[in-house]
Each structure stands twice: as C-alpha cells, then as structure tokens.
Amino acid sequence: MKAAVLPEFGKPLSIQTVPDPTLGTGEVIVDVCAAPVLSYAAEVLSGARRYLLPTPVVPGAGAIGRIRAVGPDATRLQPGDWVYCDPTVRSRDGGLSPDITLQGVSARGEGGQMLQRYFRDGTFAEQVRVPTENAAPIGAIEPEDAGRWCALGTLLVPYGGLLAMDFRPGETLLVSGATGNFGSATVALALAMGARYVVAPGRNEAALDDLRRRFGTRVLPVRLTGDADHDTAAMIQAAPVPIDAVQDIMPPSVESHVVRAAIMTLRQGGRAVLMGGVGMLGGDDLALPYPWIMRNRITVRGQWMYDRTAIGSLVNLVRSGLVDLGQWTVTGFPLAAANDAVSYAATDAGPFKITVLKP
Incomplete structure (x- = not known):
C-alpha cells in the first residue's frame, strides 16, 4: 500500500510503498477514506512539540474509513462498515488506569510507549490496523461526506471534558x-x-x-x-x-x-x-x-482525551441533528500531497475548518 512516512523529525513526509498491515486477533483493518490533518501537525512532525513518536513512522491521528477485514473475535463489525478510527489506544490490562498511546502521534509514559511499538503507524496511508474496539461504527454515509465526519476527531476531545465535568x-x-x-x-x-x-x-x-x-x-x-x-x-x-x-x-x-x-x-x-x-x-x-x-x-x-463510550454518544448527537457537521469546511488533499496538506492545515487553521488526506 501507499503511505506518507516521516523518516525523522524535521524531514518532509515521503510517499512510499510499505507492507500492508497484517491482521491479528482483537484487530481490524480499515481502508482509510479520509484522515484529518491536525492544525499543529507541522509542529509534531518537526519535533517542536517534543512528542514521543519513534521514526520512521506513518503519522496521522484518526480517520473515517470502511472495514476491510476483522479478526475472529469480532461479532458485529463487518467488511464494508463505515467506522471512525479512534487514535486513543488503551492497554487492555490496565484496569482503571490503562496505559495510552495516540496512534500515529505520541505516547504517554513507559506503558504507552510499549503500546506504541505495536500500534505505531497512523492513518496517513491507504490502510490502517486498529484495535477492534477502536473501530467505532458511525452508520452508513456517502463517501463524499467522509471528510466532514472527520470533525468527530475535533469534537471528541472537548466532549470528553464536558462529560468529565x-x-x-x-x-x-x-x-x-x-x-x-x-x-x-x-x-x-x-x-x-x-x-x-x-x-x-x-x-x-x-x-x-x-x-x-x-x-x-x-x-x-x-x-x-x-x-x-x-x-x-x-x-x-x-x-x-x-x-x-x-x-x-x-x-x-x-x-x-x-x-x-x-x-x-x-x-x-x-x-x-x-x-x-x-x-x-x-x-x-x-x-x-x-x-x-x-x-x-x-x-x-x-482530563486527557475522552472515554471510549463518548464516541457512540457523540455519533448520536450528530445523527439527531443537535451537532451539525455542516458547520465545518473541508479541504481535501490526495495522499501524494501530504506535505502540502500539513502546510495548509497550519496556515488555514481556524474554527470549523478541517484539512484531510484522502488516500
């Protein structure tokens, strides 16, 4: 598959052919239709934010896509389902205090870095592997609306805070x-x-x-x-x-x-x-x-990020019409123009604007 690879901090993204992700138990493979480009992505990729992110790596936090394949322990997700790929990966053995990594962005602490070594590559690629629980169903959408649904990634962070309070x-x-x-x-x-x-x-x-x-x-x-x-x-x-x-x-x-x-x-x-x-x-x-x-x-x-249960209730707010994704203006770039997308996201940052890659 094609992917945008960060060879090292401060270097431009390189469009490369890399191996397709392999499926394991407790995981799904998703075809990426739209991946949001953070307004501060340039600061992450340059190293200015000092995030824990080993290179080389495929960056990218979250995506809207369709299920390509599911593991043997998935009973409801089916190939073709539209999902939001949640980048907040949590250890399954962490109890009330799970270790966390932000797939394709950063990690928190030693345990988060252990997770990162496996769930390392993000969504600036044609496919991404995520834990089964991180593929959140959003229901049927039109393919041209995938970029607008990337607003979920922006909304989920503050929504987590509102739920926490x-x-x-x-x-x-x-x-x-x-x-x-x-x-x-x-x-x-x-x-x-x-x-x-x-x-x-x-x-x-x-x-x-x-x-x-x-x-x-x-x-x-x-x-x-x-x-x-x-x-x-x-x-x-x-x-x-x-x-x-x-x-x-x-x-x-x-x-x-x-x-x-x-x-x-x-x-x-x-x-x-x-x-x-x-x-x-x-x-x-x-x-x-x-x-x-x-x-x-x-x-x-x-409050850092959000609990996983927030995703379903946020999708319900959108489906009910209480949150209008039409408020967001979407600018899309092909994967080959990943560096242009990162630059554009920084210069055109502002409320209700989303820059996305469309692998």
Whole structure:
C-alpha cells in the first residue's frame, strides 16, 4: 500500500510503498477514506512539540474509513462498515488506569510507549490496523461526506471534558480558548447539550463575531485585554447568571495567567476541567488560591482525551441533528500531497475548518 512516512523529525513526509498491515486477533483493518490533518501537525512532525513518536513512522491521528477485514473475535463489525478510527489506544490490562498511546502521534509514559511499538503507524496511508474496539461504527454515509465526519476527531476531545465535568442542560459554561479549533467545537457541543449560555472569551474579534453569528444569543463573546483582573471581571459581567463550569483548552503557547483569569470566574461549587497544553513548553505553572478553592468548594480536574463510550454518544448527537457537521469546511488533499496538506492545515487553521488526506 501507499503511505506518507516521516523518516525523522524535521524531514518532509515521503510517499512510499510499505507492507500492508497484517491482521491479528482483537484487530481490524480499515481502508482509510479520509484522515484529518491536525492544525499543529507541522509542529509534531518537526519535533517542536517534543512528542514521543519513534521514526520512521506513518503519522496521522484518526480517520473515517470502511472495514476491510476483522479478526475472529469480532461479532458485529463487518467488511464494508463505515467506522471512525479512534487514535486513543488503551492497554487492555490496565484496569482503571490503562496505559495510552495516540496512534500515529505520541505516547504517554513507559506503558504507552510499549503500546506504541505495536500500534505505531497512523492513518496517513491507504490502510490502517486498529484495535477492534477502536473501530467505532458511525452508520452508513456517502463517501463524499467522509471528510466532514472527520470533525468527530475535533469534537471528541472537548466532549470528553464536558462529560468529565458532568455538564448538564441549563448550565452556563465558560470556554477558555473559545476561538480555537477545539474551543469552537466546545461551544457547539455545549449548546447541543443544552447550555443556557456559553461565555466565549478571546482576542480574535472576528472569530468571536462568527461564533455569535453561527449560534445566536446564547453565545456571550468577551474580548480579552491581557489584564487578568479586568478580564475576570469582564467575563463574570458578560453572563447574566453565575458561571457553573469552565473548560480550558488553550494551546501550549498561552501563558498560565490567562487560564487562571478564566477559572476565577466560577461560582461557589463550580467546576473547572483542564484539557489544554499550557505549561507543556515551559513557563509558569497554574497558580490558584487555596483559600478561594476551599471556601468556594471549587473542583479542578484534569482530563486527557475522552472515554471510549463518548464516541457512540457523540455519533448520536450528530445523527439527531443537535451537532451539525455542516458547520465545518473541508479541504481535501490526495495522499501524494501530504506535505502540502500539513502546510495548509497550519496556515488555514481556524474554527470549523478541517484539512484531510484522502488516500
């Protein structure tokens, strides 16, 4: 099969003929129809993000495709079924704390790297091998819609955070990082889940205006100034009701005081979920006042990715029409233009935009 191979960090992707993946028990082979290209893929492939990813490797996180072959322990998946290939591979013997690797992207810890040695290659290829449980059925779709269904990969990350905080209909959510790819998806999801209001702070006025245009008056934009105390006050004042929850999904380039300003908007008993990359590249740690957390009964939780059960319920949100994949603009590239796709994804990054490879 053909695949885009990263020979080493900092080198261009090379289109090569590589062996077809072989099928084992507990695995499926999927024909890749569309593979999303992350907006920060160039940072991963250059080594700037310092992700644990041994080279040479076929990169690529997730895909929409059709089942080619299933192992002997698969009882429901059939060749031809449309599936989402979940890149979050978990050890099966990890109990409540499984080791995790992000197939084709990175790994977490020693156990994650052990998984990575086997589930190493990602989806920038004509075929991919994934654990059976990572091939999530999405139902029948038109082949030309495969690229748009790649939005599942963007939506699943913030959806995992909303489920982790037990976000409920009627609550008001503040999205720290609302104008980014994941942040704008969080806004769409919270509204689909019945949010009363979504406070959307950011510095990009055009992106804030676009969120209001897309989703209406339940979105409350706030323009940030960089003054933490001023911004906290402005976010509180923007909401006509107390803020129940904050989801932070800021990228590594953001300073921690921006996240702190958002969390300090919470009402008594409020919850904050941290899902971003703040501090990953250095800088100050997030500092929150102990007395304020204690006296106001604040819950602060970290959440990395999502539980596997999130995929089915997200597909149901899409199928019900509550989440509209038509919000996303898709730009597709053939596999031979993988390097162009990576460059385009970086320069054309923004809310409700997807770049995909179509092997």
